[in-house]
Amino acid sequence: xxxxxxxxxxxxxxxxxxxxxxxxxxxxxxxxxxxxxxxxxxxxxxxxxxxxxxxxxxxxxxxxxxxxxxxxxxxxxxxxxxxxxxxxxxxxxxxxxxxxxxxxxxxxxxxxxxxxxxxxxxxxxxxxxxxxxxxxxxxxxxxxxxxxxxxxxxxxxxxxxxxxxxxxxxxxxxxxxxxxxxxxxxxxxxxxxxxxxxxxxxxxxxxxxxxxxxxxxxx
Amino acid sequence: xxxxxxxxxxxxxxxxxxxxxxxxxxxxxxxxxxxxxxxxxxxxxxxxxxxxxxxxxxxxxxxxxxxxxxxxxxxxxxxxxxxxxxxxxxxxxxxxxxxxxxxxxxxxxxxxxxxxxxxxxxxxxxxxxxxxxxxxxxxxxxxxxxxxxxxxxxxxxxxxxxxxxxxxxxxxxxxxxxxxxxxxxxxxxxxxxxxxxxxxxxxxxxxxxxxxxxxxxxxxxxxxxxxxxxxxxxxxxxxxxxxxxxxxxxxxxxxxxxxxxxxxxxxxxxxxxxxxxxxxxxxxxxxxxxxxxxxxxxxxxxxxxxxxxxxxxxxxxxxxxxxxxxxxxxxxxxxxxxxxxxxxxxxxxxxxxxxxxxxxxxxxxxxxxxxxxxxxxxxxxxxxxxxxxxxxxxxxxxxxxxxxxxxxxxxxxxxxxxxxxxxxxxxxxxxxxxxxxxxxxxxxxxxxxxxxxxxxxxxxxxxxxxxxx
Numbered sequence: 001x002x003x004x005x006x007x008x009x010x011x012x013x014x015x016x017x018x019x020x021x022x023x024x025x026x027x028x029x030x031x032x033x034x035x036x037x038x039x040x041x042x043x044x045x046x047x048x049x050x051x052x053x054x055x056x057x058x059x060x061x062x063x064x065x066x067x068x069x070x071x072x073x074x075x076x077x078x079x080x081x082x083x084x085x086x087x088x089x090x091x092x093x094x095x096x097x098x099x100x101x102x103x104x105x106x107x108x109x110x111x112x113x114x115x116x117x118x119x120x121x122x123x124x125x126x127x128x129x130x131x132x133x134x135x136x137x138x139x140x141x142x143x144x145x146x147x148x149x150x151x152x153x154x155x156x157x158x159x160x161x162x163x164x165x166x167x168x169x170x171x172x173x174x175x176x177x178x179x180x181x182x183x184x185x186x187x188x189x190x191x192x193x194x195x196x197x198x199x200x201x202x203x204x205x206x207x208x209x210x211x212x213x214x215x216x217x218x219x
Numbered sequence: 220x221x222x223x224x225x226x227x228x229x230x231x232x233x234x235x236x237x238x239x240x241x242x243x244x245x246x247x248x249x250x251x252x253x254x255x256x257x258x259x260x261x262x263x264x265x266x267x268x269x270x271x272x273x274x275x276x277x278x279x280x281x282x283x284x285x286x287x288x289x290x291x292x293x294x295x296x297x298x299x300x301x302x303x304x305x306x307x308x309x310x311x312x313x314x315x316x317x318x319x320x321x322x323x324x325x326x327x328x329x330x331x332x333x334x335x336x337x338x339x340x341x342x343x344x345x346x347x348x349x350x351x352x353x354x355x356x357x358x359x360x361x362x363x364x365x366x367x368x369x370x371x372x373x374x375x376x377x378x379x380x381x382x383x384x385x386x387x388x389x390x391x392x393x394x395x396x397x398x399x400x401x402x403x404x405x406x407x408x409x410x411x412x413x414x415x416x417x418x419x420x421x422x423x424x425x426x427x428x429x430x431x432x433x434x435x436x437x438x439x440x441x442x443x444x445x446x447x448x449x450x451x452x453x454x455x456x457x458x459x460x461x462x463x464x465x466x467x468x469x470x471x472x473x474x475x476x477x478x479x480x481x482x483x484x485x486x487x488x489x490x491x492x493x494x495x496x497x498x499x500x501x502x503x504x505x506x507x508x509x510x511x512x513x514x515x516x517x518x519x520x521x522x523x524x525x526x527x528x529x530x531x532x533x534x535x536x537x538x539x540x541x542x543x544x545x546x547x548x549x550x551x552x553x554x555x556x557x558x559x560x561x562x563x564x565x566x567x568x569x570x571x572x573x574x575x576x577x578x579x580x581x582x583x584x585x586x587x588x589x590x591x592x593x594x595x596x597x598x599x600x601x602x603x604x605x606x607x608x609x610x611x612x613x614x615x616x617x618x619x620x621x622x623x624x625x626x627x628x629x630x631x632x633x634x635x636x637x638x639x640x641x642x643x644x645x646x647x648x649x650x651x652x653x654x655x656x657x658x659x660x661x662x663x664x665x666x667x668x669x670x671x672x673x674x675x676x677x678x679x680x681x682x683x684x685x686x687x688x
Contacts, residue, residue: 003302020285029278192481
């Protein structure tokens with residue numbers, strides 16, 4: 001008998017005789033996700049983008065954030081960030097069409113993120129107001145290492161893609177073929193492994209700066 | 220003498236005599252306890268969320284065969300290869316074989332308690348494959364040549380001074396400044412090129428998603444993604460109880476897991492892996508292997524311990540355990556320490572080898588109170604005690620003592636006489652309301668005082684009152 005059969009037999013032996021109706025099981029599983037407001041925390045503001053930013057800058061997440069009117073203003077925002085920290089204008093830009101289309105004149109651009117890259121500019125598909133998280137999917141425009149190798153990670157996200165809850169991300173992607181990697185990133189890399197004391201920049205970025213592009217017309 | 224060959228009592232005595240260990244334990248568990256309390260204050264939905272989490276896990280466990288097959292089908296469809304291992308040995312052999320087939324010289328590893336449970340670090344070392352632990356705490360454990368002492372903070376038994384000394388001795392470009400920041404930076408420099416030059420990555424899973432065949436891992440350092448992306452082969456090992464129906468269910472569980480473990484709302488990195496690198500992807504492994512491990516879990520179903528299969532490995536039970544906080548994790552002798560470890564270790568190692576663990580508990584109920592999936596840990600521990608008694612595993616002196624106690628307790632006159640003498644003798648040895656030392660009480664008073672008893676026994680006082688009427 002294979003290990004597979006042995007395990008399944010042992011599990012069934014432990015569960016006792018019963019018939020499994022997959023449709024009934026699915027209904028039961030779905031029912032476990034009803035009334036989500038009862039089992040998740042509230043948002044920090046009514047407006048999703050405000051709630052998202054408020055969460056990003058809490059000491060727990062410890063990111064920084066700014067809003068720009070249009071994606072074309074991103075290179076200037078990056079330049080201000082670099083200047084404020086005295087960093088050279090040599091950066092890596094994620095190979096996402098939306099970023100590559102911008103005017104990066106004045107920057108020295110790296111094709112690939114180096115192991116000791118100082119700063120990489122990225123583009124997140126979604127923001128999550130509940131947790132102040134950014135969501136990335138691996139694909140031709142999104143190398144996963146670009147999110148983890150740089151010391152400074154500067155990420156653009158569109159205001160229209162800020163979702164209220166993590167559950168909304170699950171709903172938005174349900175039924176689609178998942179990518180190899182979904183990275184939900186919340187703040188900079190950190191560790192509490194030495195005496196429980198929090199230190200940022202463990203293996204991933206030490207600094208996370210989020211730039212929200214206002215692509216939602218005011219209501 | 221080797222830690223593993225010592226008795227539980229001898230290990231406990233050694234731990235209690237170690238002055239730096241107590242400092243190290245207090246620094247980490249104290250912080251964890253405070254941060255969890257703050258997180259719970261900010262999450263008034265906790266009780267409802269916990270009840271739901273419990274029901275999600277119970278639903279999966281009650282239909283485990285169905286979810287295992289659904290997961291397997293979808294994982295294979297995503298391009299993953301799925302293996303089943305009934306025992307720890309089978310599991311580590313599968314992983315070592317996969318590493319050898321990949322021609323691996325260097326393997327990077329993400330902390331996984333299941334990996335420890337199946338003896339993977341040892342199996343890789345035996346096979347002559349260079350193993351690089353990438354979680355900072357596991358890196359410290361590897362440099363120190365010892366074992367994890369906590370499931371969330373494996374190197375919690377080390378003070379910063381000890382870590383600094385090791386890094387200075389063993390890192391290629393160690394820190395100059397005596398700060399924790401500088402030490403973390405030293406590890407960052409030390410491990411960076413190893414991430415990028417490994418042949419195989421090995422990680423665990425916090426959840427397995429049945430409806431897509433994806434695995435979910437949560438970390439704070441970013442080492443998991445740096446580990447699982449560059450190598451050509453990625454292997455995941457996971458216990459069969461890690462299943463959830465869908466991502467939505469995983470999210471409901473994550474809200475409980477992270478707050479209970481570190482007091483954060485969510486970990487810095489929550490990553491879902493589904494299959495190998497896809498067409499057009501810029502990076503990622505070409506092969507993705509998932510090893511599903513039973514190792515006693517199906518037996519727990521059969522033996523009435525299914526509630527323990529709800530455990531999501533947050534570590535809150537040990538952070539709040541008065542015994543763990545005196546002794547630390549190594550004393551427990553198994554992969555998993557603290558209350559959850561005392562329940563699980565007899566499953567893995569046999570009760571005859573670990574019968575001391577269910578006794579290392581004051582039954583104060585704190586572990587159950589903080590458990591995010593409401594596992595009745597004290598009841599399960601009591602179950603082991605009961606079984607140990609029934610199977611005749613309790614030592615002669617305990618059986619003899621309990622025999623005497625049973626006889627005395629069922630003869631009221633003898634009992635009253637005995638207790639009346641005992642309280643008077645104990646009061647002779649008490650100073651300021653505390654007994655600090657007394658013949659026959661040394662095992663207790665060596666580490667703490669015993670409160671002096673009242674002048675008269677309860678029955679004597681009842682009798683006095685009756686006479687006064």
